[in-house]
Amino acid sequence: MTRNKTFYERIYAAVCEIPRGRVATYGQVAAMAGNGNAARAVGNALHRNPAPVVIPCHRVVNAQGRLAPHFAFGGDAEQQRLLEAEGVEVRDHHVDLKKYQMRTP
DNA sequence: ACCATGACTCCAT
DNA sequence: CATGGAGCCATGG
Numbered sequence: 001m002t003r004n005k006t007f008y009e010r011i012y013a014a015v016c017e018i019p020r021g022r023v024a025t026y027g028q029v030a031a032m033a034g035n036g037n038a039a040r041a042v043g044n045a046l047h048r049n050p051a052p053v054v055i056p057c058h059r060v061v062n063a064q065g066r067l068a069p070h071f072a073f074g075g076d077a078e079q080q081r082l083l084e085a086e087g088v089e090v091r092d093h094h095v096d097l098k099k100y101q102m103r104t105p
Numbered sequence: 106a107c108c109a110t111g112a113c114t115c116c117a118t
Numbered sequence: 119c120a121t122g123g124a125g126c127c128a129t130g131g
Binding site: 011025026027030035038039041042043044045046047049057060061062063064067068069070072079 | 110111112113114115
């Protein structure tokens with residue numbers, strides 16, 4: 001297997017790099033993985049969710065600050081609970097990206 | 106190589 | 119705010 005890690009692996013690593021108490025959009029994760037246009041691929045990667053305990057995918061939201069429509073671990077409600085547990089205010093499945101979106105200088 | 110799938114994003118209505 | 123259509127990407131069969 002003389003092959004580098006797939007984009008998915010990079011995506012998982014990128015999600016793990018999201019600081020606690022902050023969220024990142026799929027586009028941002030895609031950019032961290034190497035392709036800012038692969039937001040859809042990111043959604044696919046997280047959908048498979050190979051390691052839900054290792055990957056804090058609950059910190060990943062869409063460009064509107066909206067939580068996932070069908071979260072894997074117990075539902076969107078669980079994702080909201082996890083975010084609130086980290087200090088991220090969630091209002092009806094929405095987070096304030098202006099305050100919680102991860103910024104990369 | 107082609108087709109189908111999907112936790113996306115943008116724009117129009 | 120809801121709905122629909124088009125565009126883009128990686129993976130798997």
